[in-house]
Amino acid sequence: MTTTDAGRSRLRFHRRTLPNGLRVVVAPDSLAPVVAINLWYDVGSRHEVPGKTGFAHLFEHFMFQGSRNVAKAEHMAIVQAAGGVNNATTFFDRTNYFETLPSHQLEVGLWLEADRMATLLDALSQENLDNQREVVKNEKRQSYDNRPYGTFYENLMAAVFPQGHPYHHTPIGSMEDLDAASPADVIDFFRAWYAPNNCVLTIAGDVDVEPAFAAVERWFGPIPANPALRRLPYAPVEPIIGGEVRKVIEDAVPMTRVHVGWRTPPFGTPAFDALEVGMQILAGGEGSRLHRRLVREERLGQDVTAFVLPLVAGASILAGWVTVRPGEDPDAAERIYLEECERLTREPVTEDELLRARALIESSELAARSRMEEVADRLSMYETYFGRAELIDEMLDRLLAVDAEAILAAARAVFRPDNRAIVTYVPAEPAEAA
Amino acid sequence: MPGTAGDPLAYLATRPSPSAPRPYDFPDFRRERLPNGLTLISAHLPGRPLLAAQLLVRGDAGGGATSEPAELAGTTVLAARAMTEGTAQRDALALIEASERLGAGIAADAGWESLTVSLEVPRSRFLAALALFAEVALTPAFPADEVERLRDERLNDLLQARAEPRRRVERIYPETIYADGAPYGRPLAGSETTVPRIDRDVVVARHAALMRPDAATMVIAGDLSGIDVAREVERVFAGWTAPAGVGPAGGRPSPARPGGRRIVVADRPGSRQSELRIGHVALARRTPDFHAASILNATLGGLFSSRLNDLLREQRGYTYGVHSGFDMRRHPGPFTVRCAVRTDITVPAIVDILGELERIRASEVTDAELSLARDYLAGVFPLRFETAAAVAGAIAGLVIHELPDDELDRYRPAIAAVTAADVLAAARAHVRPAEASIVLVGDAASVEEPLRAAGLGEVTVLSALPEAEAAG
Numbered sequence: 001m002t003t004t005d006a007g008r009s010r011l012r013f014h015r016r017t018l019p020n021g022l023r024v025v026v027a028p029d030s031l032a033p034v035v036a037i038n039l040w041y042d043v044g045s046r047h048e049v050p051g052k053t054g055f056a057h058l059f060e061h062f063m064f065q066g067s068r069n070v071a072k073a074e075h076m077a078i079v080q081a082a083g084g085v086n087n088a089t090t091f092f093d094r095t096n097y098f099e100t101l102p103s104h105q106l107e108v109g110l111w112l113e114a115d116r117m118a119t120l121l122d123a124l125s126q127e128n129l130d131n132q133r134e135v136v137k138n139e140k141r142q143s144y145d146n147r148p149y150g151t152f153y154e155n156l157m158a159a160v161f162p163q164g165h166p167y168h169h170t171p172i173g174s175m176e177d178l179d180a181a182s183p184a185d186v187i188d189f190f191r192a193w194y195a196p197n198n199c200v201l202t203i204a205g206d207v208d209v210e211p212a213f214a215a216v217e218r219w220f221g222p223i224p225a226n227p228a229l230r231r232l233p234y235a236p237v238e239p240i241i242g243g244e245v246r247k248v249i250e251d252a253v254p255m256t257r258v259h260v261g262w263r264t265p266p267f268g269t270p271a272f273d274a275l276e277v278g279m280q281i282l283a284g285g286e287g288s289r290l291h292r293r294l295v296r297e298e299r300l301g302q303d304v305t306a307f308v309l310p311l312v313a314g315a316s317i318l319a320g321w322v323t324v325r326p327g328e329d330p331d332a333a334e335r336i337y338l339e340e341c342e343r344l345t346r347e348p349v350t351e352d353e354l355l356r357a358r359a360l361i362e363s364s365e366l367a368a369r370s371r372m373e374e375v376a377d378r379l380s381m382y383e384t385y386f387g388r389a390e391l392i393d394e395m396l397d398r399l400l401a402v403d404a405e406a407i408l409a410a411a412r413a414v415f416r417p418d419n420r421a422i423v424t425y426v427p428a429e430p431a432e433a434a
Numbered sequence: 435m436p437g438t439a440g441d442p443l444a445y446l447a448t449r450p451s452p453s454a455p456r457p458y459d460f461p462d463f464r465r466e467r468l469p470n471g472l473t474l475i476s477a478h479l480p481g482r483p484l485l486a487a488q489l490l491v492r493g494d495a496g497g498g499a500t501s502e503p504a505e506l507a508g509t510t511v512l513a514a515r516a517m518t519e520g521t522a523q524r525d526a527l528a529l530i531e532a533s534e535r536l537g538a539g540i541a542a543d544a545g546w547e548s549l550t551v552s553l554e555v556p557r558s559r560f561l562a563a564l565a566l567f568a569e570v571a572l573t574p575a576f577p578a579d580e581v582e583r584l585r586d587e588r589l590n591d592l593l594q595a596r597a598e599p600r601r602r603v604e605r606i607y608p609e610t611i612y613a614d615g616a617p618y619g620r621p622l623a624g625s626e627t628t629v630p631r632i633d634r635d636v637v638v639a640r641h642a643a644l645m646r647p648d649a650a651t652m653v654i655a656g657d658l659s660g661i662d663v664a665r666e667v668e669r670v671f672a673g674w675t676a677p678a679g680v681g682p683a684g685g686r687p688s689p690a691r692p693g694g695r696r697i698v699v700a701d702r703p704g705s706r707q708s709e710l711r712i713g714h715v716a717l718a719r720r721t722p723d724f725h726a727a728s729i730l731n732a733t734l735g736g737l738f739s740s741r742l743n744d745l746l747r748e749q750r751g752y753t754y755g756v757h758s759g760f761d762m763r764r765h766p767g768p769f770t771v772r773c774a775v776r777t778d779i780t781v782p783a784i785v786d787i788l789g790e791l792e793r794i795r796a797s798e799v800t801d802a803e804l805s806l807a808r809d810y811l812a813g814v815f816p817l818r819f820e821t822a823a824a825v826a827g828a829i830a831g832l833v834i835h836e837l838p839d840d841e842l843d844r845y846r847p848a849i850a851a852v853t854a855a856d857v858l859a860a861a862r863a864h865v866r867p868a869e870a871s872i873v874l875v876g877d878a879a880s881v882e883e884p885l886r887a888a889g890l891g892e893v894t895v896l897s898a899l900p901e902a903e904a905a906g
Contacts (some may be wrong), residue, residue, distance in 0.1 A: 148597040356534035
């Protein structure tokens with residue numbers, strides 16, 4: 001085991017593939033009597049077809065509605081009775097399902113996951129569909145539509161990726177498409193994408209390696225592979241947007257917020273690594289350039305951010321925003337924001353900035369490493385996207401090796417006026433008093 | 435097992451049993467008193483290289499927002515947050531940069547019951563970070579310019595809070611259930627009226643009054659092997675001595691607003707959902723039936739399969755989720771049901787919620803509900819303490835609430851001992867739907883008439899105009 005200055009150890013893990021194609025990663029760690037089970041299915045909103053946006057996420061909800069041996073609403077109850085917590089999320093490129101349990105409950109968790117992977121459709125009913133459709137529509141209202149700036153994500157993705165590209169729409173989808181969902185759609189989606197050979201299963205925590213593999217074989221081994229599984233190719237996409245896209249939205253917001261998006265190379269490329277470190281320097285903390293200049297010095301911004309999304313299908317997005325203080329000039333705030341982005345293309349970042357960025361990245365990695373849920377999720381991610389769970393260590397090495405030259409080169413390719421979308425939310429005129 | 439009955443998946447019908455649980459105890463911690471009166475608590479957690487520390491001033495020594503004057507509400511939070519804006523030795527940016535070079539997170543904040551300075555840093559850089567941490571705690575410079583910036587940011591934050599339905603309802607709800615002047619009825623970080631009154635002098639005075647070693651506790655958790663914690667802490671806090679005389683008075687209790695139920699609709703024209711809060715003043719953390727109340731809440735609205743969530747989400751499809759909770763503080767805090775529901779079913783949702791609050795008081799929970807809640811709360815206990823920061827936070831909670839050192843060791847046995855009769859008694863004492871207020875942010879044009887027609891109580895509508903509530 002090697003150790004870095006911050007005390008990070010190399011992660012120990014084992015990997016096997018079952019005959020039905022299920023890829024299994026086991027990472028033993030006995031610091032706490034806790035085990036995390038984590039499944040990544042290689043399907044997300046980018047696999048949806050026109051007119052059926054939001055289906056990957058709606059489908060995720062069905063995975064909690066019971067299966068052949070688990071009654072409706074019983075899934076969560078079994079996990080909670082086992083003393084565990086669980087959830088699932090749907091992203092552009094994947095859907096993940098995960099539970100953290102006291103380690104002696106490992107098999108209960110595996111059984112629940114196996115039962116829904118193998119027999120979900122036995123529990124499908126129109127009633128469940130109607131109920132979960134309403135739940136998801138409430139989720140959309142609560143988390144997006146009924147919040148100030150809540151629709152920025154939809155607007156920014158639509159501006160950075162062209163009509164017809166799978167990243168043009170976000171995982172929550174549209175109300176109209178959700179209304180049109182039928183049981184047949186759910187059946188088709190399950191048959192197309194939910195199979196052991198389209199899944200990575202990770203177990204991290206207080207387990208012994210061989211018994212853990214044996215338990216996975218016991219519960220998942222007999223589930224048949226999908227022999228007709230398709231690998232959806234990445235849709236072709238230009239490396240840059242090819243122009244500046246601008247949109248102004250009047251909304252019930254108290255302050256103007258300028259959102260900016262750029263198209264970038266995908267997650268997993270050296271250029272993306274460089275952008276990730278670059279974003280730490282640009283907006284990663286109180287000492288970052290944007291925070292320093294817009295919030296502290298010029299005091300035009302209430303808050304400021306910039307980050308890259310880890311998308312893999314041929315391209316990704318760098319996004320951010322500045323919320324403009326009342327009474328300050330939104331144009332000035334936008335100009336300074338863009339100036340600071342473009343400064344990254346002209347002059348190299350300083351050694352001190354790199355040193356600080358590396359120290360912060362390393363500490364956040366240590367924090368992630370101390371939680372089994374996070375360890376399992378990262379192993380699943382690297383194995384699903386790149387077939388390389390080893391990246392859990394290698395990625396940090398790569399980020400720590402990013403230098404000023406790499407950031408300069410990556411920034412030059414991205415921060416171009418013909419590669420940005422600017423979506424500005426401005427306060428609507430107040431309605432007349434009732 | 436595979437192959438039986440010709441169905442290769444028949445084996446899934448047999449549910450596995452758990453194996454024998456591995457023992458778990460909350461980590462041991464050591465308590466000592468340093469010569470200057472500072473209490474030091476350390477928890478050695480082998481294999482946890484990211485260390486966490488908290489320096490906190492106890493509530494009984496005035497260390498929270500409950501002890502600040504009403505007309506200066508928000509002072510304690512602002513004083514805490516301004517501590518990281520520069521010290522006697524370096525300005526704000528130099529301080530931030532020094533901390534970032536160590537990969538350290540140093541933050542200060544205040545709650546109702548305590549003021550806390552916290553640190554997270556890899557153990558290899560602990561000593562350097564500890565010195566910086568002490569600098570922040572003891573010699574903050576409070577530059578007037580930075581205090582003013584934080585004050586402006588808070589005022590802007592209040593504007594944002596008004597536009598966000600969830601934050602707006604969380605502002606109005608405590609005002610509705612607590613008596614005028616009660617600390618818990620105010621916004622913790624101050625209001626439009628009080629924040630402009632807070633300047634550097636106010637902040638400096640608050641910090642000076644609170645930061646005394648005899649009222650403070652330092653909690654450190656993580657892999658402390660090879661670190662002489664007591665010596666290092668003593669060294670960095672060597673010059674810190676308690677001033678003569680007694681410290682500031684402790685926090686004031688917050689009486690409930692007399693007169694029972696209120697129904698308040700804060701208008702948000704065109705709102706697609708009603709953001710709803712239902713509840714009343716309930717319990718302090720040191721209540722003797724803490725464990726029964728925990729089971730009660732898990733069954734009612736804490737778990738995913740709780741009565742409230744099962745009815746409103748899984749059966750009715752009214753909401754993305756509904757939760758209930760006791761916010762237990764040093765003095766009685768709120769019991770609250772929280773959810774956002776579709777505008778057109780606002781009244782049926784309220785009726786359903788009130789019905790469940792009545793039902794939990796009417797008869798004992800079932801055996802299945804009781805064992806689910808017990809198994810869940812006992813089972814997730816070790817999951818809550820994976821990180822050093824979580825362990826330090828739990829110990830800090832004991833200090834803030836003046837709970838015994840073995841409180842966390844007793845947790846699982848105490849949960850296991852709760853009976854259905856205990857839960858019923860707790861429900862009858864602490865869930866009181868007849869006096870529960872109903873507060874929502876939503877489209878008044880759609881919900882006001884149905885609410886009045888439902889006869890749940892007198893309805894007050896707050897206008898959508900920004901000034902209306904601030905005047906209250």
